[in-house]
Amino acid sequence: xxxxxxxxxxxxxxxxxxxxxxxxxxxxxxxxxxxxxxxxxxxxxxxxxxxxxxxxxxxxxxxxxxxxxxxxxxxxxxxxxxxxxxxxxxxxxxxxxxxxxxxxxxxxxxxxxxxxxxxxxxxxxxxxxxxxxxxxxxxxxxxxxxxxxxxxxxxxxxxxxxxxxxxxxxxxxxxxxxxxxxxxxxxxxxxxxxxxxxxxxxxxxxxxxxxxxxxxxxxxxxxxxxxxxxxxxxxxxxxxxxxxxxxxxxxxxxxxxxxxxxxxxxxxxxxxxxxxxxxxxxxxxxxxxxxxxxxxxx
Amino acid sequence: xxxxxxxxxxxxxxxxxxxxxxxxxxxxxxxxxxxxxxxxxxxxxxxxxxxxxxxxxxxxxxxxxxxxxxxxxxxxxxxxxxxxxxxxxxxxxxxxxxxxxxxxxxxxxxxxxxxxxxxxxxxxxxxxxxxxxxxxxxxxxxxxxxxxxxxxxxxxxxxxxxxxxxxxxxxxxxxxxxxxxxxxxxxxxxxxxxxxxxxxxxxxxxxxxxxxxxxxxxxxxxxxxxxxxxxxxxxxxxxxxxxxxxxxxxxxxxxxxxxxxxxxxxxxxxxxxxxxxxxxxxxxxxxxxxxxxxxxxxxxxxxxxxxxxxxxxxxxxxxxxxxxxxxxxxxxxxxxxxxxxxxxxxxxxxxxxxxxxxxxxxxxxx
Numbered sequence: 001x002x003x004x005x006x007x008x009x010x011x012x013x014x015x016x017x018x019x020x021x022x023x024x025x026x027x028x029x030x031x032x033x034x035x036x037x038x039x040x041x042x043x044x045x046x047x048x049x050x051x052x053x054x055x056x057x058x059x060x061x062x063x064x065x066x067x068x069x070x071x072x073x074x075x076x077x078x079x080x081x082x083x084x085x086x087x088x089x090x091x092x093x094x095x096x097x098x099x100x101x102x103x104x105x106x107x108x109x110x111x112x113x114x115x116x117x118x119x120x121x122x123x124x125x126x127x128x129x130x131x132x133x134x135x136x137x138x139x140x141x142x143x144x145x146x147x148x149x150x151x152x153x154x155x156x157x158x159x160x161x162x163x164x165x166x167x168x169x170x171x172x173x174x175x176x177x178x179x180x181x182x183x184x185x186x187x188x189x190x191x192x193x194x195x196x197x198x199x200x201x202x203x204x205x206x207x208x209x210x211x212x213x214x215x216x217x218x219x220x221x222x223x224x225x226x227x228x229x230x231x232x233x234x235x236x237x238x239x240x241x242x243x244x245x246x247x248x249x250x251x252x253x254x255x256x257x258x259x260x261x262x263x264x265x266x267x268x269x270x271x272x273x274x275x276x277x278x279x280x281x282x283x284x285x286x287x288x289x290x291x292x293x294x295x296x297x298x
Numbered sequence: 299x300x301x302x303x304x305x306x307x308x309x310x311x312x313x314x315x316x317x318x319x320x321x322x323x324x325x326x327x328x329x330x331x332x333x334x335x336x337x338x339x340x341x342x343x344x345x346x347x348x349x350x351x352x353x354x355x356x357x358x359x360x361x362x363x364x365x366x367x368x369x370x371x372x373x374x375x376x377x378x379x380x381x382x383x384x385x386x387x388x389x390x391x392x393x394x395x396x397x398x399x400x401x402x403x404x405x406x407x408x409x410x411x412x413x414x415x416x417x418x419x420x421x422x423x424x425x426x427x428x429x430x431x432x433x434x435x436x437x438x439x440x441x442x443x444x445x446x447x448x449x450x451x452x453x454x455x456x457x458x459x460x461x462x463x464x465x466x467x468x469x470x471x472x473x474x475x476x477x478x479x480x481x482x483x484x485x486x487x488x489x490x491x492x493x494x495x496x497x498x499x500x501x502x503x504x505x506x507x508x509x510x511x512x513x514x515x516x517x518x519x520x521x522x523x524x525x526x527x528x529x530x531x532x533x534x535x536x537x538x539x540x541x542x543x544x545x546x547x548x549x550x551x552x553x554x555x556x557x558x559x560x561x562x563x564x565x566x567x568x569x570x571x572x573x574x575x576x577x578x579x580x581x582x583x584x585x586x587x588x589x590x591x592x593x594x595x596x597x598x599x600x601x602x603x604x605x606x607x608x609x610x611x612x613x614x615x616x617x618x619x620x621x622x623x624x625x626x627x628x629x630x631x632x633x634x635x636x637x638x639x640x641x642x643x644x645x646x647x648x649x650x651x652x653x654x655x656x657x658x659x660x661x662x663x664x
Binding site: 011188189191192193194195196197198201205206209210288 | 355377
């Protein structure tokens with residue numbers, strides 16, 4: 001017992017990771033704990049301990065702004081993740097053709113991800129601003145009827161966000177999928193060619209299934225990015241026009257800072273945590289079952 | 299082309315391949331007869347796999363033409379060439395069951411369902427992989443995987459099988475087992491097979507003819523025994539045979555009306571040696587295989603001499619005895635029960651008829 005404990009935990013390693021453990025426990029666990037705790041209180045500007053049960057959740061789900069936020073995040077998430085995956089894969093395939101200047105292209109594609117969304121979001125906002133960006137430029141060139149101002153239209157603003165999200169995220173997806181693609185043995189491709197399988201079919205039926213791990217990694221990264229999407233919205237639309245592009249993270253921050261309603265903000269934050277927990281529990285279950293099956297085989 | 303009538307299955311004519319400025323294959327010619335088993339043998343980097351990839355259509359060639367069954371397939375897609383290929387890494391599709399691995403290409407080609415079932419059943423029976431059909435490649439052993447890979451070539455119902463070092467990833471025991479199976483398969487199917495390997499035992503045992511390659515050029519193309527007994531140059535002589543052929547460096551000299559090989563105090567009369575052409579006096583290399591030298595077996599040999607044993611290497615079935623001849627390392631293969639001891643004085647004898655003489659400069663056979 002004593003020996004197995006020592007074998008599993010090397011003292012220097014434990015000491016080395018103590019700061020990280022403290023941060024993780026302090027910030028994540030305790031912070032999340034208080035969030036959940038306060039979501040059951042009537043806290044306004046400052047947290048209190050006046051418990052009101054599920055009242056904040058009932059008010060939250062009656063708030064049209066929250067409902068719009070939830071709708072938006074689903075739309076934004078589905079659109080940007082699926083497009084990111086498709087574009088990322090296509091870019092990776094393109095990069096895998098042994099093109100010249102591969103490093104340059106990879107840098108270009110990865111650049112959006114390396115920069116702060118506050119900066120790139122601002123640039124996008126300028127480009128799409130009717131008085132500054134594309135529309136103004138086209139009109140100055142003489143096309144006076146040209147109209148392109150997606151950010152000021154409540155129906156199209158979310159699409160602009162999706163496009164910016166894809167622009168920002170597909171480079172990372174490409175990098176991950178490219179690594180996966182490079183991991184596929186060249187002889188697999190040769191075998192498929194001898195078998196007479198068209199290239200697209202080889203990608204779809206043979207290579208993509210071999211890259212399950214890379215796809216999963218890219219997908220999880222995208223999901224995390226979507227759930228916490230905040231800076232992009234703030235930089236480009238501020239949640240507007242009106243509440244058209246509000247997202248849960250934006251909603252939470254606004255409730256806490258602007259509307260001084262910590263209780264309901266925490267309820268919203270807890271609701272954001274819920275799907276993440278479900279996904280985590282599910283993946284944990286899958287992993288656990290796979291391990292058990294492997295042990296059973298051995 | 300009149301190749302088909304002549305029974306030529308694969309014909310490679312003046313094939314060259316350059317990667318940029320690097321010439322990988324140099325105006326190479328090779329005709330493979332219908333049903334013949336040709337092995338491309340050579341050290342790594344000699345271009346043997348490259349040549350096979352060219353035949354398969356996986357590499358575009360720079361110059362020359364390739365005919366398969368009399369049809370010019372130089373610019374055809376691999377699937378239209380009537381070839382099946384087996385790879386070193388097996389290259390099975392890992393997410394598919396064995397059955398799907400076998401059937402996928404056929405389904406994509408749009409073959410009728412019952413025909414696919416029939417072909418898979420036949421291949422599975424020939425290769426004895428019926429119990430494995432529903433398994434994924436990850437649940438198979440190396441030998442089973444290679445069998446499935448052969449099956450994937452088999453179901454394509456092609457004339458020519460191409461093997462790219464198919465046994466190199468297997469351990470020694472499995473390798474010799476599968477070697478026999480491939481030989482049996484060839485007997486059963488009577489297909490043309492082109493087989494790439496760097497393993498001379500595989501080449502010797504499997505081939506009808508061996509093409510020994512070096513530097514993108516076929517050095518010698520002949521039956522295994524001919525290549526073994528009468529190598530055309532020093533490279534071929536040294537590459538084939540384990541333990542390797544002995545080489546003694548010296549001079550070719552004419553004494554009276556007979557030729558002799560002279561190195562220091564050693565003088566080998568070449569009365570029984572068959573020269574390839576008209577010999578000339580000058581530097582030469584004398585080569586003889588360790589098993590063609592006899593130890594302590596009397597003086598009835600055309601040539602015999604004495605030497606001291608330096609090292610004895612028992613190898614199980616026989617023993618390799620190392621000694622020095624004209625100050626140069628020389629090995630003798632002994633199969634008799636009584637093997638000599640270290641430092642023992644022995645007499646050795648051989649018939650120069652079994653030897654090979656090479657030009658010291660060009661390495662060509664004299």
